[in-house]
Amino acid sequence: MRIVSVETELISMKLKKPFKTALRQVSVADALIVKLTADTGDIGYGSASPTAVITGDTNESIEGAIKNYIAPSVVGMDIEELEAIMRKVESSAVHNTSAKAAVDIALYDLFAKRFNIPLYRLFGGARKEIESDITISVNSPEEMAADAINYVKNGYKTLKTKVGVDGKLDIRRVKAIRDAVGPDVQLRLDANQGWTPKEAIKTIRAMEDQGFDIELVEQPVKAIDIEGLKYITSNVETPIMADEALFSPHDCFILLKERAADILNIKLMKCGGLHNAQKINAMAESCGVECMIGCMIESKVGIAAAAHFAGGKLNITRADLDAVDLIEKEPISGGVELSKNKLILSDGAGLGIKNIDFDGGAFDE
Structure with missing residues (x-):
């Protein structure tokens, strides 16, 4: 089961009421959804949420890190080589933890699907x-x-x-x-x-x-x-x-x-x-x-x-x-x-x- 593509798409979700903390106020939640496709047709889903005041990540930085650095490092690899893939993800760029998390989640989703078990x-x-x-x-x-x-x-x-x-x-x-x-x-x-x-x-x-x-x-x-x-x-x-x-x-x-x-x-x-x-x-x-x-x-x-x-x-x-x-x-x-x-x-x-x-x-x- 080899990874053949990594796609992203932004989704925005309105909150029931504004979310307020000592750091920020949010009324709409953005999430960059990752779709990781294998040569078998199986799909792994991941997601990253920009929280600039905590992680420093924005929608633009997350998408850029995935497209330009993380995705090229994992395409072509076999999902069963999970440890090696994770090392590639980690070394693809410093910081950018939200972008890495989105791809990481998609990889684990696909890995569990490879063995047909729930992730938990x-x-x-x-x-x-x-x-x-x-x-x-x-x-x-x-x-x-x-x-x-x-x-x-x-x-x-x-x-x-x-x-x-x-x-x-x-x-x-x-x-x-x-x-x-x-x-x-x-x-x-x-x-x-x-x-x-x-x-x-x-x-x-x-x-x-x-x-x-x-x-x-x-x-x-x-x-x-x-x-x-x-x-x-x-x-x-x-x-x-x-x-x-x-x-x-x-x-x-x-x-x-x-x-x-x-x-x-x-x-x-x-x-x-x-x-x-x-x-x-x-x-x-x-x-x-x-x-x-x-x-x-x-x-x-x-x-x-x-x-x-x-x-x-x-x-x-x-x-x-x-x-x-x-x-x-x-x-x-x-x-x-x-x-x-x-x-x-x-x-x-x-x-x-x-x-x-x-x-x-x-x-x-």
């Missing part, structure tokens, strides 16, 4: 259902509390609350949400690098003192501030999770070595895809550190890939794969289906993607 079984087959949280964007305390109530009514048991804009206001935001949903709903916070180390400690301790019962706080300080992250982790009771500080397996090694965080958040767009995600999770598990599988504002192809990976690995103990529930009209069928707060994995070969609709239909299997 290829990764270990730990489970077929993944429970996800859902994100509450940064807004007024009152609006965030109202959003929280609606999400709980829709079946979500864990809420991921965006903070990091103003420490004092963040406390009011979290209090409003906790008061609105009661003690039985799990709350996670994501500061998206928005605090200083001292502000983070002061804010988190205040929430601890007020009994908000926060499960974890994600990336409270700048990604490059590993010392600051470690300082916070060592000085609060609430578990701290690294996100933007973790891109590569090497970043994982440094975080583990420094004991800078309690939990690691793996995102395929940051680490370059499933191949590196496996390396990161294996290192973390070896050190007794649990991982979350996260996402950008992505297409269902990217979410399906992340969910299948989580479905294979027991050390992935948490999931933040809510993008599939943030999109107003889903243009992709198959891969994974949403049932309240759970993602149900497809038992079809590979990712199980059935159809991708580009304004009337394209890439239809």
